[in-house]
Amino acid sequence: MTLDIRTIDAAWDEQWDALAGETEASGFMQSSAWSAFKRSEGYETPRFGLFENGTLIGGASLLVYPHESQGFVLCPEGPVLPWDRKDTAREGLRLLISAAQDLAGSLREVGLRIEPHLPPPAPSVLRNWGRSPVDLTPVHTLMADLSCSEEDILARMRPKGRYNLKLAQRHGVNVVQSDEMRDLSRFYELFEETAWRNDFFAEPYGFFLNLGTALFPAQCAALFLAEYDGETIAAILVVFFGRRATYLYGGSSVACRNVMPNYALHWAAMVEARKRGCREYDLYGYDPFGLPDHLYAGISRFKRQLGGARRDWIGARDLIFYDRLAEQVAGRLTLTHSERRT
């Protein structure tokens, strides 16, 4: 077995997306469309392919935010590795670390942060990796299975979910699917209102403009807008990549809550996801315990009605490049010290 790692350029997009999209521990954040989006947000997105005897078996699409100060080399929802082949995974990861370290050498980054979607416990190959202070993607999520028939998907929903979906359909909530930039403002208005109402941080409009510009033409994302009485009353943004569709953002107005537009939206998104060949629908984050102060406390009850099964991930892990960190810390210590003396 010979493993080697090298940078793979845009010519590899198709092959890379096929591989990353089918790897369970990976996700849309490894896709080339997402990299394009992140580039427009100012990131550098180096990508490495891991080759075994010349065949692409893994790799990582990395994010580096160029900055005067130091940060982390990020690998959200990655790296793509054959995690079940422990030794290959270990060797692959080592190659990746050295590649990232070379990258960090020129960029002053203090570590590598990965976030593979592996169920706990963390594999022993990550023994020397520390738990990150922050996870980019939710650690607990609900995953609806789409590999069965539509009837089965409905059957797996909670009765109340099915009932509310029927209710929305009976009320005549009309769901429009769109990947047009001009519909973004309709979505954003609702999203912003929801963020304001529920007091969470809303990504700025520019973020969605960038996201739409990169993901819509690549057929990687779509908006679903619920219309009722001639008005848009709820909207969600769903990302499709490989085996999984992910509900990423949503918003609704308080006005017509009783016609249950959100159920109709998610149902439409699930149907569309099946059409696009996705086998899972990730509801993206929920609170499995019912803790009153949990981040997803409010929306969890709604998500549970849609019939997903709980999935846990090990969360983000950091590998610190100690020499780089020491350099930064030393710089800071020397500075405060010399200032004190002056």
Place this chain on the structure above:
Amino acid sequence: MTLHIDERTDGNFALFIDGDLQFDTADEALYHEGLTLPALCMAGSCARVLICGGGDGLALRECLRFPGVERVDLVDYSPEVVELGRTRFAGINRGAFEDHRVAVHIADAWEQLDTLGNFDVVLCDFTVPRKPDDARVFTREWYSRISASLNPNGIVAVNAVSPQATPEAFWCLRKSIRAAGLNALAYRVCIPSFRAQGYGAWTFMLAARRPLRLADLKQLECPVETRQLDLARLYRGASFTRAESSIERHVPVNSLENLCLVPLLLNPAMDDGRWTMGGGRWTIDDRRWATDYSRNSTSGRAGSLSSIVHRPSSADPSSTVFRPSSAHPSSESPFDLAPLLNAIPVTHPYHTREMVEAMAEQVIGAIRSLDIKRLVNALLRRAGELPKDLVRELRKLRDFLRDHTPSFDAWREWSYRLFAALVITMTLANTIAPDNAFAKGAHGLGHASMSRGYSGGFGGGRGEGGSFSSARSGGFGGTSFSRSGGFGGPAPRITSSGFRSRYSRGGPVDVYGYSYAPRYYIYCGGGYYHVHPAYQVSGGQPAARPEKHQALFVADDDMMVLDSGDVVITLSDGAYLLVTGGTVALFNEKNPEPILPVYPDPGLFRNIQDQVQSQQAAVQHDSALRRDWLGWVGWTSALFPIVAEDKREVRNLDDMTRKLDAAARRIGSAPANAVPASPVTAGQVELFVGGYLLSDDTIGIRQPDSWLYTDGRSIWTDKEEKSKSRPCPPLLTEAVQSILKKLQKELTADVASDKNDLRELYTDNLQLQQDLVQYQGIYMSSGYQSDYEVDYGTDSISVSQAISRTQADIQQNQIDYQQTQLSHDKAHIDLDRINSALHGLWR
């Protein structure tokens, strides 16, 4: 780069580049006339014009219609924008690109400038920089190069930034232009679409080698008609107050080795001196925040990191740095990171200050998993760069680590300076990437908490405070509020703007000045003088008329001081305890009359009085200061709104003091002979202070002179026979049920979360054990060669090291497991009891 054209139904449209508005056709003329015409008018000649950026062709349009313009060079690095300029925008730029006088260069202006010759007018129409790299064309070096390619009477017009939204960046830009040896004249132009995006009043800057005076703008004579801009009034936007322009003195110059414009754009109002530039990086000038902090500093060595990060008072490092952790009484908070965390800058437009602070607290938790030994060794490899005393400190730390298991406490106990520098470095590293603003993980930053500025606090978790409703420990029952958590910040104080806007709006506030939704309680006065007629013990007075009282001050999630001076402790959605006049009574929210008197527990009263007093002290301090201030300036309240506001604020504070005074008096204290409740015995669950779920599922309530028992159907006291029981009023049953249900819900969540943690810890442990066995196997089969290389995660280390590290991991895992197990067991036992009660008697 992403381009987006936002089309509107009225035919107007707007161009966004990377999410930033470039122009809106509704008012773009304001911008482009404002940028180009004053420069063209004031230049001696305008035969040769250079436009840097501006690929949309709109500034070009303005130049071309100006008489005397013979040639215009346009340099834009984005072919996409220029293409749009040629096609989509041809209608609004009047086909400017077709003009024979125009030469377009698709190139980086920075590279191209020197090849283009000299100009009479240069227009810098760049987008506002978002990354330090983009700020290159806003540096002193850039302007000197422009100055060099300017004809003697030439003039430069620069698209600046808002002096309103980002004053420091604005003055930094002006200073940079002046640093290049040019004279600068800035003028504001109000562009409604920019304002709508929150960019504030916009500014352009003229620069020239000759002096530029305000009068030049006043006497502007423009040979062409303007569409939207009123050139005659332009000069009005060109004067700045002395206070505004004094900012220029403090800000650095944006230069190639110090690209500070973007940080200044992102950190407006951080100009209180907390930041200085050093080596082209943002670093903390601890002298300034030390002054803020010196009041709390025991060491009194203001101006050093160690005075912020408290160290034991002795100056000799050998005796202080190496004190075992037990030498620190836990009550004396070892050090406070709050000022440090406050000073970490925001590095991206998506981030907010609260996010950065919340992140810093998360980082402190995560530093636990760092390998101190490796870091210390890596630092010592750079010993040459470090101050000597620090190297000494580090060497001793290394020696200590050689013989001891590194633990989290080692960081805090052994080298505060290192720990502080590490926290800053790691927090910065974590906040660099804008995506962290949107972190969705439960482990990460809560969105809600970030936008509100409240953070759970490291080490806050499940505290062991005096518990009022103690089935879930921690404060008054809920999760406790602790901003600086385990690092014990200074006592909470009302922030200066705490009440100003919120106090009179009706909602209660807490010590941090956050306001809550208004809450009302309707009752007839507390105490057991007016208990429910059915339980009047003796000498009851007729119940007063029910009154509605409003919550005034939130001491903790569950404790509120009402405007009447009474204190309410919320037990559930339906039940609360009212504390007044040395008495405690249980209420059902549906009924204004108390259900039962409850024993006045001295601990409860002490706790409430402490809370009220600390709040009172804070309010009084603030009020006295403001009163002194008003002593000076009070008579000008008719002239200055801010003084009038201060007057109102003092009235509010006085009102608050009166009410807190009243509360302190009204609450009273427990009778002198009152005894604290004995700790709960096995099988009992404390529901609230004085209320217990007993082992036979009956509820025991400790009353002033007896114990009252109820099974939901009847009630009896310990002085009476159970047979003499009276029927239990439905209000009491309901209240008990609601309390039980609330606790059930909370405990279920706690147990589930603990169970999950336990399961994960257990599987982790299995894995660790497996690894250990493997390492030991390798050790044996290698013939007990301790330096035999093995895989440890992605590291390769010697087998003996791998074994010892795995053992240490196992040990830590077991400690975590035991702690979680304890908390789980306690919650679980209580939950079982509550479940059985809710299934049995309290169904």
Place this chain on the structure above:
Amino acid sequence: MRPPDEQHAALEFEILAAERELVHGQFARARDHLKTASAMGARKMDVNRLHASINAEEQSHAKRARLSGWGGFGIGGLGYLFLSLQQPVAWTMPLWCGLAFLAIPAIAGYAMGRWQGQGQSPQSRFWSALFSVGWAMCFYTAISLMSLRWQIGLAGQGGAVLVAGTFVSAAYALVAGTVAGVVSAKLAWHGHE
């Protein structure tokens, strides 16, 4: 021609008048008298002696007048330093107003007026007292206000606070300065005019 005795008496009178004016600091008048005396044939030595002492006295007066500005500022400053031991509210407002706007400016103004002597015109005594005591008050007010506001916090309203503070400082300085000026101009030499 007056008889010699009478002329001698007139001469003596002029010399005495010149000396009196010199004591009172009225140098111009003293010179006038001396001039008359000289014209009347006073002894050269007397005239020269007197002339020299007028010049010396005038110079020292001018010096004192120059220094009196700082003196007034110093007295005012000391007074206000004493006042700053506690805040106006703690002094009680009437007492504080009395001390800050009447007592201290009056003492400083009186002292200044005396120092400057009658040689200075009341107008110049007024202005110099106004500026000296005015600045002392201005510093006292501005420093007190700044330290107070620093403790309260600006809450993002630095601009408005600055305007109010500047206004109040200027107003107080004007009042205290005017009082000092009036005392210096009118009261310092009231009995001697």
